[in-house]
Structure formats: structure tokens, C-alpha cells
Amino acid sequence: MMNARSRWLLISVGLGVLLNPLNSSMISVAIARLQDVYKLNYTNVSWVIFSFYIASAVAQPVMGKASDIFGRRTIFLAGLVVAFAASLLAPLSPSFVWLIVFRIVQSVGTSMMVAVGMAIIRIHITEKQATALSVMSIFLSGAAAIGPFIGGTLIHWWDWKAIFFVNIPFVVASFVLAWRTIPKDKPPVTTAKDMSVHKWFVWIDLPGILLFTVGLVSLLIGLLSAKSTGEITFLQVILGVVGLAFLTAFVRHELKAASPFIPLRTFAKYPEMMRVNVEYLLVNVLFYALFFGLPSYLQMVRGVSEFHTGILMLSLGLCSLVTAPFAGRWIDKSGPVPALMVSAILMTFGSVWLVTLDGNSPVSSVCIALAAFGISNGLNGVGLQAALFKSSPKEIIGVASGVFNTSRYLGTILSSLLISIVMGDKFSSGGLQVLGMILTVIALSLVFMSWRRQESEKLQNSQLP
Structure with a gap:
């Protein structure tokens, strides 16, 4: 049996980690409602899905690296604060563009917790570790599985805004428990103060992150806008070409980078x-x-x-x-x-x-x-x-x-x-x-x-x- 501290640590991390899959799945039943509210077609509204996953794809590896310098406890708690702010502000969005902005912020915040949650469990729960990791998997898969049901129920009894407000109790409970149960990290060998700006950019592979993000977003915008308008314009072609060019540059950069964002050489x-x-x-x-x-x-x-x-x-x-x-x-x-x-x-x-x-x-x-x-x-x-x-x-x-x-x-x-x-x-x-x-x-x-x-x-x- 785990001791009481380990169980509370597991609960505190689980409550934070589940926010990413929960928010990625609840939105699936809200698409039709958002189309009606903002008077947009599915292609445009689908950016509420795209934005979340693009931000998660970029944020998780970056935050995993950042935790090596700033500490896993710090990143986890900071992620809860970011998720709290996004969940509070998203329902107040004056336009769909602002809703997308807050969804991106929400994605970054929840990704910060996923990026370090498993590592916290591996490091600080040494007894019954396999059991602890299986429980974490249930938090992750369970949240994604019941997300549409929770989202549908909330929208039925309240409105689409409730799928954001429902995060707040989870965030508060996780923060209080995490503050008390997650041990402070040992001081890292290398800290942000020891690194120059140039070394910092090299270490996190900022060029790789930017090339990947700009390339993927440009390509997707070009494809989706062409589909929604029913015709191919010069601007859409330019966006597609720019996207492919940036993604090609990303692949070339990652093959040469000392600390790549996505280590493509490993695949070879x-x-x-x-x-x-x-x-x-x-x-x-x-x-x-x-x-x-x-x-x-x-x-x-x-x-x-x-x-x-x-x-x-x-x-x-x-x-x-x-x-x-x-x-x-x-x-x-x-x-x-x-x-x-x-x-x-x-x-x-x-x-x-x-x-x-x-x-x-x-x-x-x-x-x-x-x-x-x-x-x-x-x-x-x-x-x-x-x-x-x-x-x-x-x-x-x-x-x-x-x-x-x-x-x-x-x-x-x-x-x-x-x-x-x-x-x-x-x-x-x-x-x-x-x-x-x-x-x-x-x-x-x-x-x-x-x-x-x-x-x-x-x-x-x-x-x-």
C-alpha cells in the first residue's frame, strides 16, 4: 500500500494532468453550438480544435526541457495558474478570435502539467510505482473518455461557457494539494542565470520551434481557407508554399541542431x-x-x-x-x-x-x-x-x-x-x-x-x- 503522502501527491498531480485531455474532448460536443453563437462555418470553428493541439504539440516538449532548469514543481504550479486564468477569461471572449487566443493559453497551461506530471510521479513515488503510473493513465484516458458526456451535460443545463468554468474547481484543488505535497526540486546543476541568451535559445531550440509552428500553421490555414471558400486564391497558394518551405527548413534544421526540438536523427x-x-x-x-x-x-x-x-x-x-x-x-x-x-x-x-x-x-x-x-x-x-x-x-x-x-x-x-x-x-x-x-x-x-x-x-x- 502507498503511504498517505504518496496518495495525496498522486491525486494532486492527477487532477492537474487530466485538464489537458478533458478540455480537448469536451469541445467536441460544443462545435455546433459555437457555430450558432459566432455565425461561422465548421471549417472556421474547427480552429478551436486545431489551436489547442498545435499549441500542445509545441508546448509539451518545450516545457519538459524548461523543467530541467526551473524545476518540475515550479512548472506544474505555473501551469495551474495559467490554466486558471484561461478558463476564467475564455467564457468572457468578446469575439471568436479571442476565444482562440484563450484556448491557446489554456493549452499551454495544461500542457505544462502533462509535460512534468509523469516525471513527478516517477521521481517522488518509489513504492508501488507501476500502480501509480497506471492510476495516472486512468486520469488521462478517463478524462478524455468522459469529456464529451461532461461537455454535453454542461451545455444542456447551462451553456458552452460552462465547459471552461468547470475547470476552476479542478485547478484550485490541484494547486492547494500540489503546493503541500510536491517536494521542492533540488537546485539544478545549470540554471537560467548560468546561461547566456544565445545558449538559452540553442538549448530550447527556439529556431526549430518557430519553424515548426509557422510552417504547420501556414499550411493548415492555406488548406482550410481554400476549402471554406471553394476556390484557390493566390494568397492561399502562397500560404501553402510558405508552410511547406518552413517545414522543409525545420527538417533540415533539426537534423543539424545540437539540441533539437524533435530529434529526427534518432529515427534514422x-x-x-x-x-x-x-x-x-x-x-x-x-x-x-x-x-x-x-x-x-x-x-x-x-x-x-x-x-x-x-x-x-x-x-x-x-x-x-x-x-x-x-x-x-x-x-x-x-x-x-x-x-x-x-x-x-x-x-x-x-x-x-x-x-x-x-x-x-x-x-x-x-x-x-x-x-x-x-x-x-x-x-x-x-x-x-x-x-x-x-x-x-x-x-x-x-x-x-x-x-x-x-x-x-x-x-x-x-x-x-x-x-x-x-x-x-x-x-x-x-x-x-x-x-x-x-x-x-x-x-x-x-x-x-x-x-x-x-x-x-x-x-x-x-x-x-
């Missing part, structure tokens, strides 16, 4: 680790295309309320939560390969099921696709993490985990982009079927990758003496 040394990250990216494209696409479809096309949409989406989260513990035991015995194969097959089935849905299908039939994706998500959450650990040398596991999370955010961003391209300004049953066809192709590619891994493992085992 460990190709299996790269394959795991590609799989994780594709898995998240599949999962979040369903996660963000179905709530908007149910509300805009089928006329389902936010509250009932949240209840339907709960089948996704519950299946994921129930599957995760069984997945852990299965993978401990058989390794990640069989679980990942079953997961890919389930996602293929769920994607095909979307193709069969039309305007006359019972609304409850979406639960079949949601259950298939929920079970697969529970298998993937454990299976891909195990595959990552198996393919990554111990000395770079921290870097590998950081890149792994970045793959997740990129997959999420691509899923939102896919929905915008397929659905355009108006959701429809036909658009959902087209989306299902595209997801089926992606899911089949994962089946093939799992089969290749399975065959490779069989070959390796046959060569053993």
Missing part, C-alpha cells in the same frame, strides 16, 4: 521506433476523426441534443476504459503484436460501419462504431506504448516518449483537417459515408503494418537457437 538510427510513431499518428487520425466528426454529425444532421450526444459518445469512453486493464494483462503475456492486430481489425470494422449509416439508420446504431473504436483505443493505449518501449533504447526513452506524444497531436490535427475537407461547411450523411471510406483505407493500412510486425516477429523467433 531506430526505424522500428519510427514505425511505431507512424502507427500512433494514423491511430489518432482514425480515433479523433470519429471523436470529433460524430458529435457534429449527430447534432447537425440527426438533430440530437448536446446532452444525448454526450450520452451516445459515452459508449466510446466506457469501452476504452473497460478494455485498458485487460489489455495490460494480455500484452504482459503475449506482447503488443496480437493486441495491435485485433485493434486494427476493430477499427476497420468500425470504419466500414460508418459507410453503412444513412439518414434512416437508427441514431443508436452509431454506438456499434463507437464501441469498436473504444475497444481498439483501449488496446492501442497500452499496445503502442509497449511497442515504443520495446523499440526504444533505455537511454533515449524520455526523448522517445516526447516524440510519441507529438505524433498523437499531429494525428489529431490531421483528423480535424480531414473532417473539414470531407464535410466542408455542412455535415451530411453522404459526407459521413465518404469519411468512413477514407478511414477504412487508413485502418486497412494499420492491419497491414500489424501483419508485417507479426511476420517479422515470427521470423526473429525462428532464428533463435
Whole structure:
């Protein structure tokens, strides 16, 4: 059994860490409402999703580095303060642009806690550490799973502003507990005072961060604005070219940087680790295309309320939560390969099921696709993490985990982009079927990758003496 201090430390960190997945998932049932409030189409409103994940993809690795100098306790507490301010100000946004600004601030604040939360647990809870890490995983996956239900309930009884105000009790409770339970960090060998401005910029790889952010945002704005207007303008072409140029420069810079933001050279040394990250990216494209696409479809096309949409989406989260513990035991015995194969097959089935849905299908039939994706998500959450650990040398596991999370955010961003391209300004049953066809192709590619891994493992085992 953990001692009382360890349990309270676990709760304080968990309450802070859950804010990132909770706020990324609650927004899925608020899209239709925000379109109505701000009189915008889906493509424009989808930036409330894009902005959060782009900011998270950049902030988490940066804050992980910053914690080495400023201390993990300091970064965690500062993240709670930033999240509190954003959650208080976002509902008061005078325009949609300001709402996006506060969503970015919220993303940075919650990312600060995710970036250092696991490290705090690893360092300060030495007894029953595996149990502590599994509880943290429940905080993360559980918050994402029940987010649509919480969001739908809040919007039904109050309004969209409540999905921001609901963060405040979590933030306050986490701050009070964290202030009392997280031990102060030992003074670092190198501090910010010891570093010149130039060394500081090199250490955090500021050029890499800027190239990545500008390139990704420019490319996305060019693609989304072209889709929303229905025509390609000179400005959109320029934005696309600028985006690709910056991303190309980013790749070249990262290959040469002494302290890269995303260590691309590592992938060249460990190709299996790269394959795991590609799989994780594709898995998240599949999962979040369903996660963000179905709530908007149910509300805009089928006329389902936010509250009932949240209840339907709960089948996704519950299946994921129930599957995760069984997945852990299965993978401990058989390794990640069989679980990942079953997961890919389930996602293929769920994607095909979307193709069969039309305007006359019972609304409850979406639960079949949601259950298939929920079970697969529970298998993937454990299976891909195990595959990552198996393919990554111990000395770079921290870097590998950081890149792994970045793959997740990129997959999420691509899923939102896919929905915008397929659905355009108006959701429809036909658009959902087209989306299902595209997801089926992606899911089949994962089946093939799992089969290749399975065959490779069989070959390796046959060569053993």
C-alpha cells in the first residue's frame, strides 16, 4: 500500500494532468453550438480544435526541457495558474478570435502539467510505482473518455461557457494539494542565470520551434481557407508554399541542431521506433476523426441534443476504459503484436460501419462504431506504448516518449483537417459515408503494418537457437 503522502501527491498531480485531455474532448460536443453563437462555418470553428493541439504539440516538449532548469514543481504550479486564468477569461471572449487566443493559453497551461506530471510521479513515488503510473493513465484516458458526456451535460443545463468554468474547481484543488505535497526540486546543476541568451535559445531550440509552428500553421490555414471558400486564391497558394518551405527548413534544421526540438536523427538510427510513431499518428487520425466528426454529425444532421450526444459518445469512453486493464494483462503475456492486430481489425470494422449509416439508420446504431473504436483505443493505449518501449533504447526513452506524444497531436490535427475537407461547411450523411471510406483505407493500412510486425516477429523467433 502507498503511504498517505504518496496518495495525496498522486491525486494532486492527477487532477492537474487530466485538464489537458478533458478540455480537448469536451469541445467536441460544443462545435455546433459555437457555430450558432459566432455565425461561422465548421471549417472556421474547427480552429478551436486545431489551436489547442498545435499549441500542445509545441508546448509539451518545450516545457519538459524548461523543467530541467526551473524545476518540475515550479512548472506544474505555473501551469495551474495559467490554466486558471484561461478558463476564467475564455467564457468572457468578446469575439471568436479571442476565444482562440484563450484556448491557446489554456493549452499551454495544461500542457505544462502533462509535460512534468509523469516525471513527478516517477521521481517522488518509489513504492508501488507501476500502480501509480497506471492510476495516472486512468486520469488521462478517463478524462478524455468522459469529456464529451461532461461537455454535453454542461451545455444542456447551462451553456458552452460552462465547459471552461468547470475547470476552476479542478485547478484550485490541484494547486492547494500540489503546493503541500510536491517536494521542492533540488537546485539544478545549470540554471537560467548560468546561461547566456544565445545558449538559452540553442538549448530550447527556439529556431526549430518557430519553424515548426509557422510552417504547420501556414499550411493548415492555406488548406482550410481554400476549402471554406471553394476556390484557390493566390494568397492561399502562397500560404501553402510558405508552410511547406518552413517545414522543409525545420527538417533540415533539426537534423543539424545540437539540441533539437524533435530529434529526427534518432529515427534514422531506430526505424522500428519510427514505425511505431507512424502507427500512433494514423491511430489518432482514425480515433479523433470519429471523436470529433460524430458529435457534429449527430447534432447537425440527426438533430440530437448536446446532452444525448454526450450520452451516445459515452459508449466510446466506457469501452476504452473497460478494455485498458485487460489489455495490460494480455500484452504482459503475449506482447503488443496480437493486441495491435485485433485493434486494427476493430477499427476497420468500425470504419466500414460508418459507410453503412444513412439518414434512416437508427441514431443508436452509431454506438456499434463507437464501441469498436473504444475497444481498439483501449488496446492501442497500452499496445503502442509497449511497442515504443520495446523499440526504444533505455537511454533515449524520455526523448522517445516526447516524440510519441507529438505524433498523437499531429494525428489529431490531421483528423480535424480531414473532417473539414470531407464535410466542408455542412455535415451530411453522404459526407459521413465518404469519411468512413477514407478511414477504412487508413485502418486497412494499420492491419497491414500489424501483419508485417507479426511476420517479422515470427521470423526473429525462428532464428533463435
